[in-house]
Amino acid sequence: MAVGIIGYGAYVPRYRIKAEEIAAQWGDDPEVIKRGLLLYEKTVPNQDEDTVTIAYQAAKYALVRAGIDPREIGAIYIGSESHPYAVKPSGTIVAEALGMTPEIHIADYEFACKAGAEAMFVCYSHVKSGNMRYAMAIGADTSQGAPADALEYSAAAGGSAFIFGADEDKIIAEVLYTYSFTTDTPDFWRREHEMYPQHGGRFTGEPAYFKHVVSAGRNIMEMAGLTAKDIQWAVFHMPNGKFPLRAGQKLGFKKEQIEPGWVVPWQGNTYSGASPNGLTATLDSAAKPGDLILMVSFGSGAGSDSFIFRVTERINEVRDMVPKLWDLIHGRKFYLTYGQYAKFRGKIHLNPDV
Amino acid sequence: MIVPRHYKEMPQRYRLQGNRCKACGKVFLPPRLVCPCGSEDLEDYSLSWKGKILSYTIIRTPPTQFKYQKPYAVAIVELEGGGTVQCQVTDTSLEEVEIGKEVEIVFRKIFSEGEAGIHCYGYKCRVV
Amino acid sequence: MRDVAVIGIGITKFGELWWQNLRELYVEAALKAIKDAGVDHLDSMYVGCMTSGLFCAQEHLGSLMADYLGQKHLPAYRIESACASGGLAFRLGYIEVASGMSDIVLVGGVEKMLTGADATFALASAADQEYEAFHGNTFPGLYAMIAKAHMTKYGTTREQMAAVAVKSHDNGSKNPNAQFPLKISKEMVLNATPVADPLGLFDCSPVSDGAAAVILCPVELAKKYTDTIIKVIGSGAATSTIALHQRDDITFLDAVYQAGKRAYEVAGLKPEDIDFAEVHDCFTIAEICCIEALGFCEVGQGGPFSEAGNTALDGKVPINTSGGLKSKGHPVGATGVAQIVELVEQLRGSAGERQVKNAKRGLAQNMGGSGGSSVVHILEVQ
Incomplete structure (x- = not known):
């Protein structure tokens, strides 16, 4: 029995920060970063975006390409190291918003940068075993690198969703x-x-x-x-x-x-x-x-x-149904200053409300 | 604690689940039990995720819960297929927000309740 | 139904009144009204207040105010209709006297807003909490959306809106109780700090503390207390959708139109029969929309009509002779009653420097939320 991806979608935010902007903040040479690490700019989540909203948008696109009823999906697994809650699943929010609840198995995964792929692995296995007809795997993050750390040039926001299934006529990969x-x-x-x-x-x-x-x-x-x-x-x-x-x-x-x-x-x-x-x-x-x-x-x-x-x-049938990732990356974008970026990412110590 | 109130509105905030009057065709979000036309015969209806801006403003003195988001645009959006909503315009430069602009509805975090409360998700719109 | 007269008025200074709390404000205005009327007892009392719960964590105002007014056992009711609370309280007091149920009724309005509470949040509770306030909109924001739409539909300009504020401050500068009794220029309005585009700080009424009160009784009984009989000849109230986006035309305040129409019908009058009016100018655009809905000018023409000076003290129909909410201040629950106080001052001919010549009939229009409710009264001196 062939099992594969029957729908997929990706999403990245519209906001960006350039390597030069981060380098200027910390006194680094941007050319070293750009040449040495091959990093030019990165996505930054808007203040109203997080792993849940990114996962949602990628999943919505995946559903369009799959052309199936969301209620037929047996599981949704979101892999992330930046789930918005330490305790409370991201998957329930995405599933509820996409109309997949209540007959669905949900778990949040975490394994640093591998959590999305391991969700894919489990979804594939569910379908292959005949345990469920469709299963959705999402890898999404709004990662943070510490200020002035090399990781600050790379830690970005975005994600992809994949629906696994065994319908011969629907398999894309x-x-x-x-x-x-x-x-x-x-x-x-x-x-x-x-x-x-x-x-x-x-x-x-x-x-x-x-x-x-x-x-x-x-x-x-x-x-x-x-x-x-x-x-x-x-x-x-x-x-x-x-x-x-x-x-x-x-x-x-x-x-x-x-x-x-x-x-x-x-x-x-x-x-x-x-x-x-x-x-x-x-x-x-x-x-x-x-x-x-x-x-x-x-x-x-x-x-x-x-x-x-x-x-x-x-x-060839599904590719143009929703925005393509490269178009999102090179499309409409807004560049942030380091100050705006620090605000967006919650790096500024704020006065608590009384 | 906003949890029970927010929970009750989730179908509307997450999926634009409203209703439509079978007598006069008017669309409502949130759903109504009685249409202003007098009819009590309404059917479930999910509003469209595309529309255009009918009017808008840019909030520069927000309530406490939104103070770190300022300035932000709020618009009245008329949705294709009926119904209007009021929501923030996100992912768009303020100069671009205009009456008549076409927008798409997106699923976003509206605010978080204090430092330790829940994240409240719902609809916003953005210029296509 | 009996004819009803206003026989006493009382008002506090409006402004940042750090040394008076909610009950003291109310009692000050109420005592002034009782003394002004010369009555020796009350039969019942209505307290208009929008949100003492959010501002002061205090509800149950009927009991609190009767108690502190030294009127233990008095039947007392708290009336809420957002910023139209005072006007609606007046209507209910009027109905109680007209019905014959009571003879002497005190109607008071009060709001203590400078309490450290988030005023923007508290006021937003007059909007649709789950479908407007939830999304971060505010009252300036709602009226700003009305303004944007009015500008687009009718070509109304920021200069025309500014003219409303300049006129109101001219009047307010002659009112000793006003919060901001100072004249301002058009440039000050246009260059003020933006609050919610296109509205700036001087397009907005302020956050205020204050109270106002009036005494009502049957006209027959009024003759015992005064020779100047000021009669309530029209009363109308109406509601509309609470959420602005659910209204068919956001530039037209249909609740104001309906309330006005009913009051005119009761009085048997037309807009042109009104000598002067207090209207609910919580924002400059609100005054423009209110005078349109009340028929003082054509719909869509409120901007040019105001800019041309028609609403000034010596204009065709003087609007907000007290300074309006804009200059006098806007302690929300007190506003509707304070409008009646101004009408009585004018009809008595005791408005001093801001007196309208030959003022025989005045109209007061109070409004809740973004136009979700409105109350209109017409008073006439006999």
């Missing part, structure tokens, strides 16, 4: 293989009640990102008996512009195979929505019927889930 590679590697974390995450600096590179991403990529390709030449497009988790290109290189991919989903230089790292947005951007632009797409997520802590998809004819 069939899941051919899945694979997971996970160890206990404390490269990045945020303790309870802390506003910003901590990270291990260069420790986040080889022992964390590259070890997991390259292993998950290599092993799934071996499992499938495929090489980088057999796969048209590749999406790797994008903490910055450089890492996914290097991971791809190690696995034998050319930059051109990565570029359709390489949104990070203009979008930033949307964390749980990073590799999902890479997949959406690839489906929205380069993917043709019959193409294979490798997607490898990465979540600090650490683990990678990888997928190989085969694109179907249906991509």
